[in-house]
Amino acid sequence: MTFAEYVRENWITIVNDTILHFDVTLGAVAIAVVIGVGLGMLTYRHSTLAALATTTTGAFLTIPSVALLGVLIAPFGLGVLPVLVALVVYALLPITRNTIVGLQEVDPAVVEAGRGMGLSRTRVLWDLRLPLAWPVIFAGVRVSTQIIIGIAAIGAWVQGPGLGNQIFNGLGRFGGANSLNQVLTGTLGIVVLALLFDLALAGVARLTTSRGLRA
Amino acid sequence: MTAPVTAQRPARAARGTGRAGLLVRPALIGAGLLVLWWWAGSQQLDSIEARNVNGEVIGSQVLEHVELTLICTALTIAIAIPLGIAVSLSRSRAGRLVVLSLGNLGQAIPSIGLIVLLALVISIGVGTAVIALVAYAVLPVLRNTMVGIEGVDPVLTEAARGMGLSRLAVLFTVELPLAVPVILAGVRTALVLTVASAPLAALIDGGGLGEGLFTGLTLNRPVISVTFGVLVAALALLADWLGLLAETSLRPKGI
Amino acid sequence: MPESITGRPGETIELTDVTKRYPGQAEPAVEAVSMVIPAGEVVVLVGPSGCGKTTTMKMINRLIEPTSGTITIGGTDVLTLDPDQHRRDIGYVIQQIGLFPHKRIEDNIGLLPKRLGWSRSRVRARVAELLELVGLPADYARRYPRELSGGQQQRVGVARALAADPPVMLMDEPFGATDPITRDHLQNEFLRLQREVRKTIVFVTHDFDEALKMGDRIAVLRPRSVIAQYDTPEAILAAPADDYVASFIGAGGQLKKLALLRLRDVELAPAPRVGGLPRIVVDATVRDALDLMLGEGSDVVLVTGDFGDDAEVLGSLHLQTVMGAAAGKAGNP
Numbered sequence: 001m002t003f004a005e006y007v008r009e010n011w012i013t014i015v016n017d018t019i020l021h022f023d024v025t026l027g028a029v030a031i032a033v034v035i036g037v038g039l040g041m042l043t044y045r046h047s048t049l050a051a052l053a054t055t056t057t058g059a060f061l062t063i064p065s066v067a068l069l070g071v072l073i074a075p076f077g078l079g080v081l082p083v084l085v086a087l088v089v090y091a092l093l094p095i096t097r098n099t100i101v102g103l104q105e106v107d108p109a110v111v112e113a114g115r116g117m118g119l120s121r122t123r124v125l126w127d128l129r130l131p132l133a134w135p136v137i138f139a140g141v142r143v144s145t146q147i148i149i150g151i152a153a154i155g156a157w158v159q160g161p162g163l164g165n166q167i168f169n170g171l172g173r174f175g176g177a178n179s180l181n182q183v184l185t186g187t188l189g190i191v192v193l194a195l196l197f198d199l200a201l202a203g204v205a206r207l208t209t210s211r212g213l214r215a
Numbered sequence: 216m217t218a219p220v221t222a223q224r225p226a227r228a229a230r231g232t233g234r235a236g237l238l239v240r241p242a243l244i245g246a247g248l249l250v251l252w253w254w255a256g257s258q259q260l261d262s263i264e265a266r267n268v269n270g271e272v273i274g275s276q277v278l279e280h281v282e283l284t285l286i287c288t289a290l291t292i293a294i295a296i297p298l299g300i301a302v303s304l305s306r307s308r309a310g311r312l313v314v315l316s317l318g319n320l321g322q323a324i325p326s327i328g329l330i331v332l333l334a335l336v337i338s339i340g341v342g343t344a345v346i347a348l349v350a351y352a353v354l355p356v357l358r359n360t361m362v363g364i365e366g367v368d369p370v371l372t373e374a375a376r377g378m379g380l381s382r383l384a385v386l387f388t389v390e391l392p393l394a395v396p397v398i399l400a401g402v403r404t405a406l407v408l409t410v411a412s413a414p415l416a417a418l419i420d421g422g423g424l425g426e427g428l429f430t431g432l433t434l435n436r437p438v439i440s441v442t443f444g445v446l447v448a449a450l451a452l453l454a455d456w457l458g459l460l461a462e463t464s465l466r467p468k469g470i
Numbered sequence: 471m472p473e474s475i476t477g478r479p480g481e482t483i484e485l486t487d488v489t490k491r492y493p494g495q496a497e498p499a500v501e502a503v504s505m506v507i508p509a510g511e512v513v514v515l516v517g518p519s520g521c522g523k524t525t526t527m528k529m530i531n532r533l534i535e536p537t538s539g540t541i542t543i544g545g546t547d548v549l550t551l552d553p554d555q556h557r558r559d560i561g562y563v564i565q566q567i568g569l570f571p572h573k574r575i576e577d578n579i580g581l582l583p584k585r586l587g588w589s590r591s592r593v594r595a596r597v598a599e600l601l602e603l604v605g606l607p608a609d610y611a612r613r614y615p616r617e618l619s620g621g622q623q624q625r626v627g628v629a630r631a632l633a634a635d636p637p638v639m640l641m642d643e644p645f646g647a648t649d650p651i652t653r654d655h656l657q658n659e660f661l662r663l664q665r666e667v668r669k670t671i672v673f674v675t676h677d678f679d680e681a682l683k684m685g686d687r688i689a690v691l692r693p694r695s696v697i698a699q700y701d702t703p704e705a706i707l708a709a710p711a712d713d714y715v716a717s718f719i720g721a722g723g724q725l726k727k728l729a730l731l732r733l734r735d736v737e738l739a740p741a742p743r744v745g746g747l748p749r750i751v752v753d754a755t756v757r758d759a760l761d762l763m764l765g766e767g768s769d770v771v772l773v774t775g776d777f778g779d780d781a782e783v784l785g786s787l788h789l790q791t792v793m794g795a796a797a798g799k800a801g802n803p
Contacts, residue, residue: 059240062455063448064411070428070444074437146322153325154415157432164327171331171418180335187328194323374568377533377640378582378630379558388581392572467572469614 006181021162028087040099083160091144098140102133299360344421352405359401363394403458480670481544488539517691561631561639728757738785
């Protein structure tokens with residue numbers, strides 16, 4: 001069976017896997033944004049806390065995904081949950097770090113002008129710092145997405161959802177009739193999904209960035 | 216992409232936190248391994264678990280894992296740095312574009328997919344695992360070599376050209392030494408990436424700590440997979456720490 | 471004075487119809503510039519930003535290749551030389567300084583001599599000699615650039631340019647990035663240095679006052695590096711070629727002229743036998759003397775050979791003479 005034939009015959013499963021892959025990635029990124037941006041907002045004003053936040057989340061990223069998943073199945077069992085937790089953990093560093101950097105690098109003159117017109121520190125953070133730092137934060141979101149979309153493939157190993165199942169099925173039937181087609185589908189599918197995802201996020205970045213900040 | 220890419224920036228933390236900061240990581244790794252030892256020791260192991268979780272098996276798998284990682288990293292450096300220098304020297308816009316977009320795309324290619332694909336196309340075994348791991352790790356080093364060389368202040372290269380140094384002399388006396396921190400950051404990323412992806416080699420008979428991990432899962436024995444998972448994580452953090460040490464000690468003085 | 475400092479005297483640079491045209495641009499960046507830069511002199515190229523003065527300068531060491539025209543140094547057509555060999559004979563100082571941050575000061579200065587195959591001891595001696603020449607302590611040799619202030623770094627920049635004893639130096643706004651006090655200091659030091667080394671120097675700046683101070687000659691440039699006037703500072707102040715040049719001189723042109731004139735170059739009257747007159751040293755300028763007259767409310771000052779009340783009195787200067795000097799009569803430079 002050729003690759004095209006395989007895809008044509010199994011497209012329902014493939015689309016299904018793709019949607020599930022997308023869902024778990026999006027869910028993880030959403031949770032990571034809440035945690036990462038929150039962490040950044042809490043720590044950006046204290047350089048030691050900020051350094052602690054980035055080194056800790058950075059250390060998470062050095063933990064191999066197979067190792068983390070292997071450990072996570074002890075408390076969470078098999079399925080979606082350990083995958084989701086692992087993906088959130090991996091998505092934290094770029095978002096947290098870019099939030100901190102973005103908030104810190106807002107032009108002090110702008111902040112002073114805001115303070116000067118009587119805005120409280122909290123208002124300055126929400127009305128000035130966050131919107132100005134948003135492009136940087138969102139760049140971090142894009143990097144996070146690209147990282148975890150590939151890691152999500154390994155999730156199939158602990159019976160998680162997504163295109164990784166194609167790869168592991170192919171591996172399970174190593175040398176069998178469709179094994180190469182399955183692995184190819186899974187791998188290419190993830191690459192294409194990553195590209196489309198990034199394109200979509202680029203669009204969102206454009207829409208959510210103040211026109212005054214666009215280059 | 217405007218985003219700073221994960222872990223590819225030269226380590227700045229090392230200078231800020233000083234020598235003491237460099238000791239925190241190994242202490243944490245040691246503590247983690249102690250906890251693991253205590254925890255594994257407190258478990259009632261059945262015969263299958265006992266056959267996998269013992270000093271001999273662990274020792275040989277750690278050794279294989281380290282060996283695999285070292286070979287791959289050495290090959291990665293040997294390929295990526297000269298290639299990066301060549302692309303920068305050629306000033307070829309096309310070459311630059313290809314490398315940078317491959318670098319971005321490479322992050323999205325799932326390592327598991329790459330390894331299994333290559334195994335299907337070539338064969339299973341350590342050789343294929345090495346090819347896959349090197350292919351995966353070459354990109355960050357290649358890219359950081361280029362970015363590091365291009366990131367050197369043009370004022371400095373002009374000053375060097377202005378005093379009559381040839382292109383090659385400028386490369387070796389000014390550009391490469393100043394690019395060292397960025398290149399090392401890339402090597403560190405590659406090293407961690409290799410340690411982290413090496414368990415996948417076990418899926419195609421490449422050996423290493425992945426064997427224990429996958430055994431634990433296949434046989435549904437969390438004790439085994441947790442033990443080997445923690446070992447792999449410790450090894451990765453150790454590799455990252457060694458990379459950080461190298462970055463701190465090899466950084467040219469004066470910058 | 472060690473031999474190597476004054477080793478190679480300056481050589482004449484001659485530009486003939488030098489043009490630089492960038493592809494895709496309608497107008498040339500530099501159009502048919504011809505000028506002779508006499509050996510051992512400081513020639514300042516001055517003009518607004520974007521007028522092509524830096525491009526003109528960089529064509530001399532071929533960091534930018536001319537589209538047409540010829541450039542000779544000491545009679546040799548530089549376009550026939552190997553560019554790298556050629557640049558080793560030209561000192562190059564830029565505004566951003568460009569010290570190599572990963573090399574110690576001694577290695578920055580000694581880099582080119584080492585590549586030229588000088589022995590280690592000769593390089594070390596040369597570094598020590600140059601540090602002294604630019605007024606830096608010898609132990610700075612072991613420091614890294616970031617451990618030096620901006621002004622100190624630029625001194626090292628000048629020392630590095632002089633390292634291989636080039637007959638020609640190109641300086642692109644070398645003191646532009648320093649604060650006014652440091653700049654004044656560096657300028658004075660550099661003039662003192664140049665009296666010793668006598669190199670041929672092409673100096674680019676957009677600051678006309680700096681041009682007046684540094685230049686033996688000044689070339690005022692229009693866009694495309696077209697020469698509006700090329701003459702000595704005194705002559706340009708006395709007779710600006712046109713309104714464009716006059717606009718550069720700006721307000722206070724007469725005072726600027728007086729600032730160029732040293733008292734030692736003015737014919738002094740015999741000292742009057744009156745006590746209590748203000749005193750000024752002969753190294754000062756006529757402008758300084760005028761300032762003293764206005765400050766003290768006296769129309770005559772005593773000119774002395776040295777500082778101090780018991781210094782020898784060389785003569786006196788009257789307000790009348792100052793006014794004559796402004797009109798260009800009393801000076802005999």
